[in-house]
Amino acid sequence: MSWNSYIDSLTKSEWVDDAVILGCTQGQESVWAAAPGGWLSQVTPAEVKAIVASDRSGLFANGVTLAGRKCTVLRDTLNVEGQNTMDIKMKTSEKEPDPFSFTIGRSMQALIIAKGVKDAHGGKVNPLVFDMTAYLRKLNM
Template sequence: MSWDSYISSLTKSEWVDDAVIIGAAPGQESVWASAPGGWLSGVTPAEVQAIITKDRGTLFSSGVTLAGRRCTVLRDALNVDGQNTMDVKMKTSDKEPDPFSFTIGRSMNAIIIAKGVKDAHGGKVNPPVFDMTAYLRKMKM
């Protein structure tokens, strides 16, 4: 199965400029598809494991990392049936002064991550990920 069409579907939104789909099964946390030229393809298995951990207690205080970039967790409903998304915002630095928004979705077998364009808030980035996650869960994927 090719996941490239799912990436195209996410990045056709005017609010999303990078996306990645990653395996979520233990030991299979590899990139299945990513937007050409996007840096989300650098998300590591350890970062995926930290996102899908059952121990959700430290996510708000410690945040998560996406392809080496530190992010603050704004909303965590990744394991809430019917929602299955998490909204995060990249922490700024001198090297990267723009605080991009991200939405992370979890289907049965995959993690879907979309990065918003500059100045796009989570409310604009979340709908395409939410819809895709809901579809994939409905299809048992």
């Protein structure tokens, strides 16, 4: 199965400029497909493990990282059946002054992560990832 068509589907939206699909089952935390030239392809296995960890208690206080960039968790329903998404926002810094929005979706086997364009809020990014996640979950993927 080629995951590239799923990346193409996400990045053809005017609201998304980077996307990645990663394995999320234990031992398969690696990039399966990524948008060409995007930095989300650098998400590490350790970051995937932290995102899918069963202990969710520190997520709102500590946030998560994506490819080494710190993010604040805005909404976590990644493990809530029928929702299966997490909305996060990148923390700003001198090097990264724009607080990009991200949505992470969890299918049965993969994480789908989409990065919004500058000034795109999570409400524009989330539906794309939510729909794809729901579709993949129906296929038991």
